[in-house]
Amino acid sequence: MVKEIKELTPKSVSSSRWYNDLVIKADLAENSAVRGCMVIKPYGYAIWEKIQRQLDEMFKETGHVNAYFPLFIPKSFLNREASHIEGFAKECAIVTHYRLKNDPIGKGIIVDSEAKLEEELIIRPTSESIIWNTYKKWIHSYRDLPILINQWANVVRWEMRTRLFLRTAEFLWQEGHTAHTSKEEAIEETLKILDIYANFVEQYMAIPVTKGVKTPCERFAGATDTYCIETLMQDGKALQAGTSHFLGQNFAKAFDVQFLNKKGKREYVWATSWGVSTRLMGALIMMHSDDNGLVLPPKLAPCQIVIIPVSKDRTSLEDINEKATNIINDFKNLDINVKYDNTDNKKPGWKFAEYELKGIPIRLTLGTRDLENGTIEVSRRDTLTKETISINNITDYANNLLNDIQQNIYQKALDYRSANTVYVDNYDEFKERIEEGGFIMAHWDGTAKTEEQIKKETKATIRCIPLNGDITPGIDMLTGMPSKQRVIFARAY
């Protein structure tokens, strides 16, 4: 019964069913009654809150402040920046009316056709347009700059094929929108944020990233340059984990936002925007987990250690409870989130499976015999290994182990990526290799035409042109034309 309910489709059978099972059975999220929209359940949301807190702290440490802009964008605003509307028009939720009424000829409720908006409102798919319309009022002189604002919000893109966390019609995210006096400063900001994203994803989510710049085809609609961090999932598919856009003066021009520079001359303002979303949850879940369930990096686990008593009888349980209380206090003093599960309506075996499914990094088992021997059993979620140690050392031991687990799963992900990154110089080989997944480092002639052809023929896209990578020139594998450096190709989420 337990097995049946909690068991996941093995990854080897179907990584897509495995992922879906995992999200549902680990109580992270589920589909809602509204097409493409998810319910983020408390356990999933607790992880998202940890992600939010940490990123928010990093943004604030670098001088950013939060604010909140409207959910609605007047239709005409989207239209102001040509490529922006092009990118978002086909997938947006449109508010046309503001009142319901009783159907005079039925017994249902209908839209009141008299309550039609003069101008339709779009639910924000991203907020550049409404924000730059606002910045116009805020920016007059160089003294008003820079503006370094972030917003935590929900956005809607009417995606047709959705997957929990990875692609949903409504999702949660943060979107930064900054305004600067110079191109250099705006680019510096774009890259500063890219570094924050990269550090966060590597150090907290334990996922190695490649920083790069997108090709024009893959650029954000309205950006001059889109920088990104790309990750490689366990199934060999790439996942874009965050983007930071240098917007040039595009939105300043679209919304006529100028400032008086120090020389008293009017100039258009330079801009950036950047965001990460609940999609990160998808990456986090997919990257480290296994057929037993979720594996969470200790730094983002809402519960880091679970202690489970295994007692022969009532008296023994009381002794264990007492011992556990001391350990729990020690952990709490170290700011470790610990849970003691001495509920008696579930067997230890059920609990073991449950906490494995939930990805608690460390499980401590305290049995009657342990009390006699002064020991405790320590199980690691990442390696599924167990050992019995002296109970006197448990606090330090477990604290160090949390760090080890954080390092270990990062290293594992890094090794996986190394093992699945190949250099390919021949298009036939490319077409074969792409079937196996992974990052393919190949030369590209820099044209949209070649990029499109490869995409059409292989479903692989250029994930990014890596920054700080190998810049040896070469020959495009398809056209034989010169290439400045290898780029990363992959099939992607």
Added chain:
Amino acid sequence: MVKEIKELTPKSVSSSRWYNDLVIKADLAENSAVRGCMVIKPYGYAIWEKIQRQLDEMFKETGHVNAYFPLFIPKSFLNREASHIEGFAKECAIVTHYRLKNDPIGKGIIVDSEAKLEEELIIRPTSESIIWNTYKKWIHSYRDLPILINQWANVVRWEMRTRLFLRTAEFLWQEGHTAHTSKEEAIEETLKILDIYANFVEQYMAIPVTKGVKTPCERFAGATDTYCIETLMQDGKALQAGTSHFLGQNFAKAFDVQFLNKKGKREYVWATSWGVSTRLMGALIMMHSDDNGLVLPPKLAPCQIVIIPVSKDRTSLEDINEKATNIINDFKNLDINVKYDNTDNKKPGWKFAEYELKGIPIRLTLGTRDLENGTIEVSRRDTLTKETISINNITDYANNLLNDIQQNIYQKALDYRSANTVYVDNYDEFKERIEEGGFIMAHWDGTAKTEEQIKKETKATIRCIPLNGDITPGIDMLTGMPSKQRVIFARAY
């Protein structure tokens, strides 16, 4: 110039213009390009974040967890609970389409009529319906209960007359939605939350509240009982600061949510819902502030102390900077948010006015002469008084002063409410007194008819039937019919 920009319409001239000026000039919020929707500016949002953090902590301490449900509610869901749809149908934003396209006969962009939703989606005005539709899947047995979930989200109610923070089409809030096995437990939860709200508003916002229950006319659409906390603003108008609803089995019945009780019998689930919103910001701003600007309670002030150097020359400024650095570190060790403003492009007088406008609780001025004398000038924002003290005691002194200010503004608000609460037994007197504002404690016969007539004739509503108040029976001032206890009448925001 400074005066002109920063000066507020005096409260005595127009409290409504004063409020609006204050919100705008203190950089808290402004109207957006979308009718009825506001932009919450960084300073306003920083205060909201402090409110959120504290409430969130209080919810979590009492066993609640956060989750996230969809922004959209299928039209038919709203219709399931009869009084619920009645309450919200007239003011909701309705999504009817999901795609834009280029106008084939023009050069603009239009709604693609082929992309019409089969069922319209309502932007959540509140989430009972989508949440109870979800709970149906989660709740089977008493073991699945209670569910204690809160959500931080944006909601939309298409209000016709809006005011920044107090009444906006889109606003931010938290909404708790809990599910219980028994009526008693649900009522206990409703009142537990009411206490949390009351404690928060009194202890953090420094605003005295009256806890009470709403009359049937003023009840939340779908509730069995609505409990509330009512506050009295400085202009004599009442403001409802939060509500906690006992929903009975109304939503469980509407969405057919039953559980198997311990005896193996199926029962409908008992529910509560409760919320506070960015409206609290309106109360906070209005309650304590004056013609010089905002007055913030220290516990919610993003910046609690500002230090301003007043130096004769460059050398002296360096000495002051050094001294200030030490003080700042001492404050930081006490977790006090302190700002040192030694920018040289603004005169001290400008800074004084600016930080008064922003409501920083304490201003410290450190001048050249202070350095010589070992003193520092301390100015309180709440009383606008100044004194010069020994610089050696400044940390403890200021720390205590923050507590004093918190207490003082609460006491001032409490005194104001006491002075503006009157007992009235005669309807003619009532009609006169209501013009002066304040709470009027009067007897009411308990009928909707009387309540309506009084509202129509005087614009006063029954704010609540106070809990724990005077329960002496009496005679309705209008009808002469028996009354169980006095209720609070007031004109309200």
